[in-house]
């Protein structure tokens with residue numbers, strides 16, 4: 001998998017309220033007096049207000065999780081047992097209840113499961129997520145709770161509450177609440193199994209690391225700081241792992257084809273065969289769930305509440321993008337092959353493992369651009385300050401240190417965001433690799449609000465080099481990823497709502513959620529932005545000519561890279577849009593590779609086993625291309641008005657980010673653009689890349 005973002009929390013983030021989970025004992029037998037409701041809500045708000053990310057022990061977090069979920073169940077029993085006229089108070093109570101379960105059971109537990117240095121605490125986080133899935137399943141299948149909410153007269157509600165109520169009832173029906181009891185029991189059992197499979201799949205991804213051992217000479221041609229960071233062990237051999245900071249520089253800089261091929265082979269077999277059984281289980285149980293709910297397959301189910309609406313729309317969209325990218329990809333491939341033939345005249349094809357290296361060679365020869373020259377200007381510490389400053393300048397916020405923060409590991413940093421002196425959000429940065437930690441790059445929501453319960457809190461988890469110019473030089477692509485993930489974080493901060501957690505960014509349509517982050521990526525190509533933080537070890541600012549060259553070379557590779565994204569998107573759809581018996585994990589991804597990739601593929605690999613999105617995104621990996629098309633449309637407004645035009649930034653923030661999920665994404669985009677969005681700008685950009693021209 002490429003260094004591209006996962007979205008938010010691996011396990012959850014779809015909607016706060018009604019995520020398919022699983023079930024344990026439904027304890028609605030405990031009848032509570034109606035006047036306990038305010039006490040329960042107050043207890044829930046108190047738990048939400050206190051953050052626990054540095055528990056003393058696994059046991060203490062277990063107790064906290066048990067307490068939060070027990071309280072959630074009491075609230076559910078209370079809501080389900082209510083009589084008399086229903087009102088907005090029931091909806092508010094529902095919102096607090098789901099926010100509580102999310103905040104501790106996914107928010108805190110998600111961070112601890114993926115990043116705590118103590119394996120027992122990680123396990124406690126995993127267990128808590130799984131139990132939380134149970135509780136969400138109970139909530140989403142509680143017919144009495146649904147009936148109670150359904151009996152609220154929408155005419156008595158303000159517009160926001162009415163919108164939320166309508167969407168909540170829809171989500172309830174999607175979860176199967178209106179099925180008979182036997183069917184609901186079956187759904188509950190399926191959710192339970194799915195939650196366990198998901199836990200196993202993600203644990204394998206986090207904990208299984210591939211590596212190769214090579215003689216030091218194999219690293220000839222690599223940057224010196226990389227060689228310094230990889231001294232030989234006692235047996236004289238160097239270890240290179242499949243973690244990003246180890247892997248990526250090899251593909252980019254090493255002239256050694258055998259080394260790259262072997263490293264790719266190991267990387268594409270990571271978590272194989274361990275993840276085959278959990279993945280097959282996910283496909284099977286999700287198919288069963290979807291058909292039980294009346295859908296032909298899981299892809300149809302999971303797209304029904306997205307912007308796309310159906311697998312057919314997704315297929316047509318992917319096919320249009322393919323058509324737009326084909327020509328550029330063909331030209332790029334021919335250039336890569338011809339570059340290879342300069343050293344290997346007999347070459348008739350380019351291996352997948354060589355593409356990044358040859359692309360780097362072309363950037364050097366045809367664009368006189370050297371990535372090693374570029375990375376001199378991107379030391380982690382400077383990049384971090386630069387990204388803070390960009391967001392401060394663009395959106396008029398201020399980022400300060402958060403001194404008393406409960407960090408789970410000593411190199412995690414903590415920060416607060418202020419607007420006009422008022423605290424609007426808090427965040428953690430856990431940015432460097434370590435054993436047992438999450439291996440991708442993602443933003444994890446910990447709290448969404450509403451603001452009356454405290455500001456949003458989030459964590460970024462990435463795997464970048466650390467420090468200053470001696471140890472912390474980043475690839476430009478990593479800088480882009482940092483900013484991308486930061487985009488999710490500011491979306492969470494800016495989308496806090498005063499009233500409902502379920503109207504925040506946490507419930508936005510998934511195929512929109514990448515767009516704001518993808519749009520923000522454009523700023524790391526802007527000289528005025530880079531000039532503020534990109535300096536080399538001697539303090540020299542990145543030269544404008546270098547940034548101009550980076551931009552000239554930027555589109556090179558967009559065709560083949562888009563086709564690669566389409567392989568993943570089509571595979572993700574193909575695994576879920578038919579009965580699982582018709583899916584062949586290894587053959588299907590290979591077939592899409594054969595159809596769409598121009599590169600020679602490694603035989604006998606199993607890259608699906610480490611394709612983490614197959615769990616979290618299931619059928620909807622297309623989201624990245626869909627959001628990319630939206631982001632291209634949105635960015636055109638900034639290109640026209642100026643990237644650092646604060647009025648445009650304010651309008652974008654107010655109309656697209658701040659509403660959270662209080663209206664459909666399509667409407668927010670229309671508010672900003674003044675028309676419906678269209679993939680045309682993105683398609684034109686891909687087509688223009690073929691002629692070497694930059695699209696407007």
Ligand SMILES: [Zn+2]
Pocket residue numbers: 005006007484485488514517
């Ligand atoms: Zn993302």
